[in-house]
Amino acid sequence: MTFDPRFNEVSVRLAAGPFAGPVLGRVVGILAARADCPIDRLDDAMLVADAVASSAGSFAQDGHVNVRVVAEPGSVELQVGPLRADGARALIASAALPGVGNILERVADELEPRPAADGEDEYLRIRLGFGA
Secondary structure, eight states, X not given: OOOOGGGXXXXXXXXXXXXXXXXXXXXXXXXXHHTTOOHHHHHHHHHHHXXXXXXXXXXXXXXXXXXXXEEXXXXXXXXXXXXXXTHHHHHHHHTEETTTEEHHHHHOSEEEEEEOTTSSOEEEEEEEEOOO
């Protein structure tokens, strides 16, 4: 597979609702496939996409889920935001399931809340690695 960086990044803005999960899942799946993601990590990426799509709108400034998905050799990264102040931590906490634990903490290699340039909002960076 030829890895062309011009086609390995997508930004999506989704209205919170029933279509956010399927749309984000397909975008993540396409980019993960371009990065030669193994099947077990593809399942993890889909879990992350579902967790983000189901809750991120609650922590966004305007109810829309904004996600930038970047695929590189050996990893897929989601950047979610802008989120309200402390929204990144709240989004992480919302991914906890009874009897399972926190999905994001279990499957992501990196979870990093980052302040936005305006100093008020923030972003959540989620990285899944899978060995190049």
